[in-house]
Amino acid sequence: MTTGIQFKAVHHTYRPPRGKPVLALDGVSLEVKDREFMALLGPSGCGKSTLLYLLGGFLPVENGEISVDGKKVHGPGTDRGIVFQHFALFPWKTVRENVLYGLEKQHVAKPERVRRAQAMIELVHLNGFEDSYPSQLSGGMKQRVAIARTLAVEPEILLMDEPFGALDAQTRALMHEELLAIMRRAPKTVVFVTHDVREAVYLADRVAVMSARPGRIKEIVDTKLPGGVNPEVQQSPEFAQKVEHLWQLVRDEAIKAQAQAEHG
Amino acid sequence: MILRFLIRIFPLVLLAGLWEIAPRLGWVNPEVLPPASAVASAWYGLLMSGDLVTNGVSSLINLSAGLALGIFVGMAAGVLMAWYPAVDALVSPLMKSLYPMPKSALIPVMILWFGLGAGSKIASIFMGCLLPVVLSSYNGARGVEQTLIWSALGLGASRRRVLWEVVVPGALPEIMAGIRNALAISFILLVSSEFLVGQRGLGYLISFLGDGGVYDAMFAAVLTVAAIGFFADRVYLFFMQRTLRWRE
C-alpha cells in the first residue's frame, strides 16, 4: 500500500478564547513520500505541532488541503497513529490494557488481540511490566508504552510530537535506537516534530525547516547519511556538516521566535 | 460585557419568572409557594417594621464574633503547630481525630454551657470555624518553602521575625482559603443554632414566621439569609483576591 502525504497551502489561525486571533501557519506546502521519515524542525511557536495536529485530524483544516494517499483528511483515524511528548497514556489502565485498547476498537478477536498486544510489548522491551500502571513507570517506559499502543493498530503513518522531549538525555539516546530498530522491522511513513537539530539529522531522511510564527516551510534538507543510521555516524564529519547547515537555517528563526515571545 | 452577564444569569431570571407565574396560575399551591411578588412585598414589610434589621444585626454580630475568634485562635494555633514541633506533636493528633466530627453536634453542649442566648451561638460558630482555620494555617505554614526560610535565617533574622515576616505571608493564600471555608461553616452553624433556641436572629425570625403561618414573610427571611451568605462569600472572595494579588 502506498501512502504519500500532501500539504497544499495550509493556513491555520489560532483563536484563543480571550484575545486576538493569531496566524499560526501561513501557506504550508509539503510532500512526504511513502515510507519516508520526515522531521519538522523549527523554533517554539512556529506551528510545527499544529501542522501535525492538522494532519492527525485533531484540528479542522479551514484553509488549504491535507491529503493522505489522495484522500482528504477529515478527522482522526487509525491510519495516522500519534505519540505525544507527555505520553497521554490512560492512567487507569495497565500497560497491557493500554496497548490492547486500539485493538479492541478494531474488533479483533480476543486471542489475536492478546497475542498482538504481547508482541508489541515485547517489541518495546517492556516484558514483565504488562500489569503495571503508568504511574509506576519511568518516563522512558511510559513513552515506550505509548509507542506500543500506537503501533498495535498498525497505522500506515506515525505522527510523533516531540516524543522524547520529556526524557533525559541518556534515555533519549536509547529511545532513538529503539525507534530506529522498530522502523527497520516495520517501516512506516513518519512525521516527527522536534526542535532538536541533532535528533532531526540523526533520525530523519529529510528535514523540513520551518520559519518562526507564522509558520512556513523555509527549506527542506536531505539528511540521509552515508553508512546508514547507527550511533557512530554522529561522530562523522558529514553529520556535523548537516547539523551546522540546519542550525544556520534555524538560528535566525529561533532569534525571531524569542523576540516574539518577549513582545507577545 | 453587560450582555454577557445578562445571558449568564438568564436561567435565574427564568426561574424567577416561573416562581411568579406558577402559584398565580394554580400550578402549585400558593399557600405553600407564595408568588415572588408577594414574597418581595413581605420582605419590604419586614424591612420597614424593623424586624429584619434588628434580627439581622443580631445574627451578624454573633457570626462575626464567633468567626473572628475562630480565625484568631485558629491562625495562632495552626502557625504555632507548624513552627514548633513539640506543639505539633501534642496538638495535631487531637485536631486530626476531631476533624471528621460534625460540629453541629456540639450545639447542644454549647447550649448547656452558655445558655440560650448569644453565648451558645458564638461558641458554636467558634467551634465550627476553628478546625478549618487551624488546618489551613498549619498546611499553609508548613508549605512555605524551606529555602525561603533558610535564606531569611541566613540573613540574620531571628526565628520570631522569620515567623512573622516570611512564614505568615507565605502561608496567607492557604489561610485565606481556609477562612473562606470557615465563613460558609459559620453561616450554617449560625442558622442552625438560631433555629433551635433563642429569641433573636434571622434563624429565629424564620422559625417564628413559620410557626405563625406567615409564609410569604418566612420565604422573604429565608432568602435574605441565603443572600447574605452568598454576598458574604463574594465580598470575601474579592477581598481575598486583592490581598493575594502580589502572589501573581
Next chain:
Amino acid sequence: MSERSGRAGEYGLMALRVFSIAAVLGAWQITAMAHVFSDFLLPSLSEVLLRLYHDLVSGDLIRGIELTLIRTFIGFAMAAAGGVVIGVAIARIPVARWFFDPLVSVGLPMPKVAFLPIFMLWFGVFDVSKVLMIAFSAIFPVIVESWAGTQNIDKYMSWSALSLGVGPRRFLWEIALPAALPQVFTGLQVALPISLIVAIICEMQMGGQGLGGSIMTDMRFADSPGVFSGIVAIALVGMVMVKAMELVRRRLLIWHQETQAE
C-alpha cells in the same frame, strides 16, 4: 519545618500522639473528678462511657446510629447520583452549562440549611424533608467536582483515544468518566461529611430519634451525660465514615499517582 529523622523519630512521634490523646482524656477525667466544673457542665469521662455502654446494651444507640445513617446515606446517594449526572452534563452539553452554571454559583456559598423551614413546609416533618435537605446540601460539591473532573481531562489523551478508533458515544464511558473519577470521588468525599452534618442538624430541629434527635432530647432534660455520650457517638460515626471513604478511594484509585506516592 519539623523534620523526622529515622525510625527512632517515627516511634517517638507515634508515642507522642498516643500520649497526647491519652493526656486529654486523662485531663478530662481528672478535671471532672476534681469538680472543677459542676457535674452538669462536665460529666466525668467514666460517666459518659458508662452511659454509652448502657445505650449500646439497651439497643438505643444502635437504633439511633441506624436511623441517622440511613437518612445520611439515602440523601448522599441522591446527591451523588444527581450531582455526577449534572456535573458531567454541564461539562459536555453547552445548554446544560448555561442553565446550571448560575444556579451552582449562587447555590454553592449559600447556607442551604436556611431552607429547612421551607422544606418542612413542603415535605412535612418526617424523613422525606430530612433526606431532601441532605441531598440538596450535599449535591453542590459533587456537581462542582464532577464538572471540573470531566472538563479538565487531558486533551492529548483524548486525541490519542480518538486516533485509536473510539467513537463519540463510547468516548464518554470509556475515556471521559474514568479520567474524571479521581476528582468525582473527591467531590463524594466532601459530600459525605456534609450529609452527616446536615442529617444531625435536621434531626436536632425535627426530632424523630436518631443521634441528632436524642441529643436534643437529652439537652432539654438537662441530661448532660446523655449529651456528651451523644457527641462521642456522633464523633465516632464521623470518623469511621471518613476513614471508610479513604479506604475505598485507595482501592478504587489504586492506579492514581497520588495513591502510588504513598
